[in-house]
Amino acid sequence: EAGVAQSPRYKIIEKRQSVAFWCNPISGHATLYWYQQILGQGPKLLIQFQNNGVVDDSQLPKDRFSAERLKGVDSTLKIQPAKLEDSAVYLCASSLDHHVMQQFFGPGTRLTVL
């Protein structure tokens, strides 16, 4: 069974530039999560999708962050414009359903904002 795929693995940008991350969850997984993990901290949930609908985006800084999962499969997270404090690892995870607690994580995208 293929795991959660993410790309790119690494990205370096200047502040005020825009960036996009892509995630393809495990086949058949209805729930998809985007997390931000700052160095030395645990993953912090940014947004949770159930199929193509948003379940929770209370922690998403909506002035600069956006995410979509148009067909209920893969997803894109965008930052525009980026700030220095956005430097972090962005993790995508999926689960069979939002009632299933166990999440499967991708390898993450390490973003450096200069």
Add this chain to the structure above:
Amino acid sequence: DQQVKQNSPSLSVQEGRISILNCDYTNSMFDYFLWYKKYPAEGPTFLISISSIKDKNEDGRFTVFLNKSAKHLSLHIVPSQPGDSAVYFCAASGVTTNAGKSTFGDGTTLTVKP
């Protein structure tokens, strides 16, 4: 306010001995708890979980204990092996609220010395 706390950023143990990782939580609505393990440059992987209706769950060398009155859980690894060296995250969820949403602690880095 951090709802899930792992107060020990690091732990070092000798191979063959017991490793005990601790986690405290403040939100009494949490009723399902998970431990994830993370190697460098990889996403977290699920290790073991426990529901609040239990006080212990075992899986091979890994045992999780839950003390609901103290809002405390611990992960025991016996015997510890060098391959167990990783960052361990405690996560908590509320089944009756948004079941899929997990709140993570900041992790404990375990080093097992040969």
